[in-house]
Amino acid sequence: MCAHLIVMLRTALLAAVLGLGWIAAPAVSAPPDNNADVYRAVREGSAQSITFTAPADQMLIQSEGQTWRQWRNGPITQIGGWVLAGVFIALVLFRLIRGKIKLEGPPTGRLIQRFTTVERMTHWTVAGTFVLLALTGLTLLFGKHVVIPLIGYSAFSWLAALAKNVHNFIGPLFFAATLVMIALFVRDNLWQSIDALWIRKAGGLLSGEHVPSWRFNFGEKTWFWLGVTGLGLLVGITGLVLDFPGYGQIRQDMQLAHILHASGALIFMALSLGHIYIGSVGMEGALESMKTGYVDETWAKEHHEYWYREAKGATGAAPAAPTGARPSGAH
Template sequence: MATNRNGPLPMYSAWAILGILFLLSIFFAFRGRMKIAHGPSGKTITRFTLLERGSHWLLASSFIILALSGLNLIFGKTLLLPIIGASAFSGLTIFGKFVHNYVGFAFMIALVLVAVLWIIHNIPNRHDIVWLLRGGGMLGGGHPPAKKFNAGQKIIFWVVIICGASLSMSGWALLNPFTTTMMADTAALSNSILGTEFATNLGPIQEQQLQTLWHSIMAVFMIVVIIAHIYIGSIGMEGALDAMTTGEVDQNWAKEHHSLWVEEVNEAGQANTKAEPAE
């Protein structure tokens, strides 16, 4: 199937990636960096443990390597080959393919770790509705209350987990060609639950073609979402990156963005202090 490299996929992917970069640039140009409204307090509160940060960075670094080596398969021939020449491009792409195949396992391990560590904080609650209605604070002034993760972050979390799992499964099918029937099974499931009329008698070649296409669609969608995530977690918001570097965030940042979480942490701290035996 030519769709992946020569058909509409590269064009839609390019529009999606350039589109999100353009939107974020416009947002940054008008809004600038989101500041801590009351300025840094100088006092910090622990946000993420070493295990949480380690899992996040394993996920992030593996994803970035997979994204770059994967994007090379979609765009490399058009963008890189004319610049670096055929032999360098061939060497780089073969190396990229091996790296992609192995780093996929690091991504899957990190995905499981992140899911287990954070799923409890990403169950939707009523505060998420308020958060979304107020555009995360862009409407109505001030920051809407949130627990450890706000609704925007919960959306990122579930996109990462669900699309990451789907990417992993289609990646598995590509690593083990002609051994899976996931696409045919999904079509059958959809026909029985949703009443669709997808063909279920897929031959092994069609199965692989659909897996390839799905893998690319999921990957590009995730890349677009993650670009927005990286923006907000780095230059977009003052004080956010500290959470994933030192694990400590400024108390004013925490109170502004995650007021209910700060209350929970303080209450737990008081309960612990009370429980400590008097000397």
Template sequence: MFMKSLRSLFALLVIPLMLSMGLGLSASAMAADDQTSQQQAATNDADLWRAVKAGDSGYTVAKGIETGVLINVIGNEGKIVRNEYLTPVMGITVVGVFAAFLFFYLVNGPSKLSKGFSGKMVLRWSKADLWIHWVLATSCLALIFTGLNIMLGKHVLQPYVGEGLWAGLIYGSKTIHDWVGPIFIVSWILCVVKWMPMQTFKMYDLKWFLVVGGYINFGPFKGKHPDSGFANAGEKMWFWTLTLFGLFIAASGLMLVLPGLDLPREASMAALLIHSISAIIIIAFTIVHIWMATVLSEGGMECMVSGYCDENWAVQHHNLWYDELKDSNSIVYKD
């Protein structure tokens, strides 16, 4: 009887122990499986995000170019290039070129007419030429100022104006930039087609560069007025710069504002960078052109206001063109 009771007591002690051990082993196995699953999930997530950051394409029901790409690597790299390199270069270009010509003007002064004004005005530009020039100039300046605000405004203006005013400025700049663009393109085409025959480089243009166009008022270059045809070498350089980079500006601008093209992100970013680089170059040459035409050349601005230039100005700055008119007896004087 005692032995029977002892066996019953042993069973009561052993069975719960075995059950506890079994449950413990099961819990450990489940915990191990759960840890393995978590590690596998973490590995899968890491692979997923590594692929996403690398720009790999995934699956989506959306239709279109690159809709399966969550992060575009080229787009991010292009944004870095634009913000960290092109934006500072644009600011340095505007300030640097303007400051350089201001310093030159203060030291050198304007290029005076050696024989003064004659009072005789010679026809140089037709009414059509004047219209093309001023439409192109106005649209170009509008694009420059709005483009500068788009690129530099957040660094130069935004910190000093209210949010409402800044929102209006940036929205207005973008709107004006988009709508003035076609006007610039049309006037640019007319300019290139109409004025290209007069812009071929000649051997005498090299001397123009060597003596800085005769604009130096001191040293060995003083009083040196190089030969020049209808357009001098500086004007020709400006024309071909505008022709080439104006083409880049126009093509890249159309790529950026026409959503119907549905371009890949790489093409859009390339267009944005080309647009910015071309704009920097055109801005630099525009500043030079304005300085040369307004304050550095006495009597030069009158040409693009009335279409006529003083006869002494024509002889001094464009002697070969004036000689051609004189030899062919085709000089037209203003009444």
């Protein structure tokens, strides 16, 4: 009874699929080798055996591809684009409302070392590769919609091939540099009790108030943990999965890796815009500190008061090392 119903449904389905209209009920009843269960398994995407070892994996129909396509062409492209544009506009508005964060006191002319040479080299390696990866990655995601109308199909194909190769070769360097960077900066980015004050006052970002902190304030720590460490590792590891396809990963792994990679990278880029803004045009003296490694004492006192006092205590020659000390213990 039930089986008969299923047969009828199947016939109707076939007819609908082929657009044939209703097929006359088969003269023969169900054939002896009716493999309905087998075919159902195929549609559900179970593995089958394959005579030739092709680069493709052992599956007849993979429906995950369609899911991947919908994610990539839908939310990732659209929301991703909106987020990047939104953050950019927000920064422009911030600049218009708040203006450049200037030094309040006059510069003393006395300098304190804030970053060592190794730290700066690591930072600029990560930063340089990041910008290259971001630009090439954006070319691959949005280029079809944005660049092809501008420069045409053939020129864009050349550009995209360059972008893909730069992306694939620079990627591992970025990942390695990121690992070094995490190792270098992790100690000064651990939680310190003064960070609670920064959170309470939202960093003084809007009020303009200076919140005291050790070497890194909570804003910088957020960027370190969420951006550099969290998203850096996520994007780096998924990037390696995509970059070296010949190590046993199947399509489904790469689809998942790509979705994580693309959405992680877009959030990373959005956050990085904030970091780049405050580190360059947004704040007086910030870029100098990463360019030369030294900051003026006034800058140190205004932006990182505890770190400044400690560095002064340690004669100001060596780079600051708060050693995780609490303000109550040091002062």
